[in-house]
Amino acid sequence: MAPEMATEQVGRSGQRPWRRPLVLGTVGSVLILVGGLGAAAGAVRDPLMSEGPISWMRYGHGKMLAALVVYLGYVLLVTAWVRLGRHVLAGRAGTRPVLLAAACWTVPPLVAPVALFTRDVYSYLAQGAIALQGFDPFTVGPTVLPEPEFIENVHPFWQSTPAPYGPLFILLVKGIVAVTGTNIVAGVLAVKLTNLLGLALLLWALPRLVRHLGGSLPVAAWLLVAGPLTVVHLLGGPHNDLLMVGFLAAGTALVLDRRHVAGIALVTLGVAVKASAAVALPFLVWVWAGHLASAGWRAFARACAGAVAVFAVVFGAVTLAAGVDLGWVTMVNASSRLVNWLSLPTAAGELLHAVFGGLLDLSRDPFVTVTRVLGTVLLVVVLARQWWAARVGGVAAVRRAGVALFAVAVLSPTMLPWYLTWALAIAAAWAWKPRQLAVAVGLSAFMAAPYSPEGETMLYVWGLMIAAIALSVLAAVSLVRPDPLRLSERS
Template sequence: MATTTDPAQTPSTGLAERLRVPSRFPYRTIAMGTVGSTLLMIAALGAGGILIKDPVLGHGPLSWVRYGHGRMLANAVLYTGFGLVVWAWVRLGRYVLAGRIGSRPILVAAGCWMAPLLVSPPLFTRDVFSYLGQGAQLLYGLDPYANGPAELDVLPNVVQNVHPLWQTTPAPYGPLFLLISKGVVATTGDNMILGVILMRVVLLAGLAGTLWALPRLVKHLGGKLPVALWLAVASPMMVIHLFGGPHNDLMMLAFLTIGVLAALERKHVVAVVLVTIGMLIKPTAAIALPFLVWMWANHLTGESKVRNFLRAGAASVGLFLPVFVAGTWISLGSLNMGWWSGLKAPQLIANWLNIPTGIGEVFYNLVHLIVDVQVSPFVTVARAAGMLLLIGFGVRQWWLARGGGTEAVYRAGISLLAVAILMPPTLPWYLTWGFVLLSAFKWQPRHLALVVAVSVFVTLVYYPTGEQALYDWWFIAGVVVASLYSAASLLRPDPLGIIDAWRRPEKFLRDQSSR
């Protein structure tokens, strides 16, 4: 007979004991995350990436939520909602580790947690406003790779909501994504609320593609599907950042994962074409292309490995060039290569989340105690050293991938992570580039706990408005504590015994005195 005890209420037992508890659908855990996501959506009206002129609240009776104490209350509700989503995700992870749920509850949970965010203001970012602004430039015959959205003299709502940093900055995205943005703006015009919602709907196609690829990747790469889905689809980085943001990385990942799958299944022409299309959405996908060459070369017959590599390399370049040229021409109406210069734009962002930048800032502060100097030379030198390290690391990973197969996929995944960490800037959602691919491999529980800590940390280091919180040191200290506690909770529910002390104080005190 099935127990009526919620699985998450027996966490003080070991994993072996938990495995003996009958499985059940985690309704309460999914409901907890859904309540949290709903709170995120409601609170974002006052504390998220709100519009300059808000047609929902505006100057009406609820406008107080955007100012003063109302804004403080909205932030409190938003972080409460975030905490509930993370708590639910960690509980779901414990069920996964114990082998007590399959893929279906995870998909249901991710869907329920994303649903309220479909109509939410942007969370922890304002990038979607830039997407719409750059799409509007293309729609009205302007070059988004030459100037920023500030040059537009139409669609005032679109223009004024672009972040000041990106008002005059060329677009750093691939031309195919700008074509998609153009289509969204052509449909929604100057209505920013509909623009954000439609952008999320369009990007859901990317999520669908990743969901299609993951089960098949898991079969090739030796992982477990519930773990992969929990990591790649139900995590705060996916639910809150990539979808709640939203971010175009969601669509790029679909082409990347399906392309890698095609390579594993010996469909190498399809693989190169798909990953090249992913690059035309976000250039980061190009990191995987050299690894696809090794995979192709190892599937060729012939005694000479060098000849096989040259054949695979020539074929890959022969496919890449026409797809790249055609994609650029179709998107922009010309072979406008100005989008390569636009890739420099994100480097304007400088903070210590990017490790080389952080090292440069540390050295600057040490020297600044003695001599009055500028920070820029220190950051520039550290970033240059970081790029050299990244190049060396990437070349080594590529060489280690020469055996092709699953090893090449693994090396591509960690190379994508290295790019996110070492190449400026490092933005929280960039880590999904590598995590989504690596999620299909086998994971140890302690490594999953590390992912929990990283996921919570990188989501919280930006304020809900999209502005960085990285130099608010007391706030960051709280973020670190929350991240570590969340990670510990995956392996041992209630690691500090707080809930046990509240529920059964006599037992808690007795256990403490016996230590």
């Protein structure tokens, strides 16, 4: 523990110093809710915001003010999260206060009838409507729908794009649209409530993962459940990644507990939501093999055969229930249409273009294409090396799976802020050092900056990016050094 933390006083907060961060974060979360009504991605024909008494928040100066309120709320939320983290690391806050804070911070984004920092949820609803009306969501986009309510809310960039998600998620959103119909606001709230299943699975899995991986439950809950990536992006978004990482974490915990069939089945359900969860399966085969009485490649062959059989049965059953085929496999890279520098290979291509493209009067595309190909090659090498090193089985294989998931997030052609939760669903249960947590805090805090509250990219607004990076560094340092700017006489 950092020496600065050991000397931080409990002070005027009495015996429960975590109360102030809890209240501060709740205020920030409520401000995000209030500002989000005008600045976030709301339904086009929302009766409250389109023509109601507070519709002014969606236009002109009203919208600018609403956006400022969202950002102010986010700053307060992150400040509270960092302060709570200091109490957790100093042993002044346990798991219950962290979960209480997470609950208070989660409710406002959960009940907000808008999508925060994204418009993806409207694509989800359109894909559910496509399946419900008998079209193939893996070959056609929202533009085939006769109802304008679905099409007009999908971001124009994605209106002709088929669904890149698995059959289980199509089945879920198909059911949601069957209930909510063309009431888009109700559909958004229903998707958020459905995502609570993923959160429940995470809460169930974390204690078990911590027991195996040697971490701290208060730290894991603070980092993952109470963190802004979950509160603002996964729940406030909402993003189906929360369902995926819930199945992934729960399945991994079961495999570590030697309940291999059930564990592989749950991770398979995660794959049936979003294909990224499949990265963990080869690593979990090593864990299963390590638990068998036989040794060497014989154990691996038995575990591999068992895992493949479980995957085939579960995935096949879900596919049949959803009434779709395997066409979604061809769409898993749909996000690669996006070009942003959060992806390391894409960032390298853009940097090279900035240096040489102007001199040679060349388009950005060939630079980005080449670096993305090289990034894919590097990713394959990293995954292969991590998988081979995981052959010892046990918790070492699970840790390697976390590294592999992080590599997939940052080395793929496109990276989006909430992709970091893929690895964090496992890595949160590791034994973290304070300085490592500070890096995680800085990354998490920054991840609201890449997109505006209504989901438009801000990555090339360089003044905003510089300010966001500076504030994120301040948040990171503040975890291990209270008052790093020396603004308090007590410091």
